[in-house]
Amino acid sequence: MINESFKKLSSFLSGFFSVCFYISIAAAVFLLGMGFFWMSKDRFTNFRIDYYGLSFNINEMVFSKELFASYILGTAVLILTIFWLKKIFSNIKKEKIFVKENFSLMSKLSVNIMIMSVIQGTIDFFNGRVIAEKFIKEGSDYFVNFRININLLILAVIIFVFAQILKMAADMKEENDLTI
Numbered sequence: 001m002i003n004e005s006f007k008k009l010s011s012f013l014s015g016f017f018s019v020c021f022y023i024s025i026a027a028a029v030f031l032l033g034m035g036f037f038w039m040s041k042d043r044f045t046n047f048r049i050d051y052y053g054l055s056f057n058i059n060e061m062v063f064s065k066e067l068f069a070s071y072i073l074g075t076a077v078l079i080l081t082i083f084w085l086k087k088i089f090s091n092i093k094k095e096k097i098f099v100k101e102n103f104s105l106m107s108k109l110s111v112n113i114m115i116m117s118v119i120q121g122t123i124d125f126f127n128g129r130v131i132a133e134k135f136i137k138e139g140s141d142y143f144v145n146f147r148i149n150i151n152l153l154i155l156a157v158i159i160f161v162f163a164q165i166l167k168m169a170a171d172m173k174e175e176n177d178l179t180i
Contacts, residue, residue, distance in 0.1 A: 002092075002095055002097070006092075007092075007093060007095075010089045010092040010093045011089075011093045013085075013089040014086060014089035014090045014092075014093050017082055017083075017085045017086035017089060018086050020082050020086075021079065021082045021083055021086055024075070024078060024079050024082055025079060027075075028075045028076075028079060031071070031075065032072065035068045035071070035072070070119055070122045070123045070126060071123065073119055074116065074119040074120070074123060077112050077115050077116050077119060078116070080108075080112055081109060081112045081113065081116070084105045084108055084109050084112070085109065087101075087105055088102055088105050088106065088109075091105075098166065098169045098170045098172075098173040099170055100167065100170050102166055102170070103163050103164075103166045103167040103170055106159055106160075106162060106163035106166060107160065107163045109159055109163075110156045110157075110159040110160040110163060111156070113152050113153075113155055113156035113159065114152070114153060114156040116149075116152055117148050117149040117150075117152035117153050117156070118148055120148075120149050120152070121146050121147050121148045121149065122146070124146075124147060125145070125146045125147075128145075
């Protein structure tokens with residue numbers, strides 16, 4: 001039996017991630033629609049932006065299909081991550097802690113976070129490329145390089161280690177249940 005305050009916390013986190021899941025689905029649908037809207041024909045032919053000395057027409061902006069695909073993939077990975085966190089805390093709320101399902105969910109979560117670090121680097125790379133193509137004058141020393149978020153990779157490794165510990169605990173619990 002788990003502590004009552006821990007059960008309340010896991011119940012709160014399960015509800016929180018449920019709300020986050022549905023909000024992220026709605027936001028993803030909205031952003032997907034906006035992305036297809038921006039990629040369609042010249043809708044803003046005369047729309048002009050003046051920002052601290054930078055002037056450009058919106059139809060001259062580079063909207064990278066690679067960047068849009070990276071955002072879609074990143075959003076899908078984020079939604080899966082939130083969904084798996086919701087399931088983990090839902091299991092804890094039901095007092096199903098040392099079960100193989102939680103190990104599987106945490107392993108998937110670890111892989112998702114690793115993928116998120118690469119996607120974030122990809123998005124930053126394409127954003128930098130767009131900025132370099134449109135706003136940096138020729139002959140300047142600006143270059144774009146690809147970076148992976150090391151913090152997310154470290155978090156993924158820690159979650160993977162905890163998943164392995166959880167698997168060992170689930171195996172011991174299963175063995176213990178069989179011997180009694």
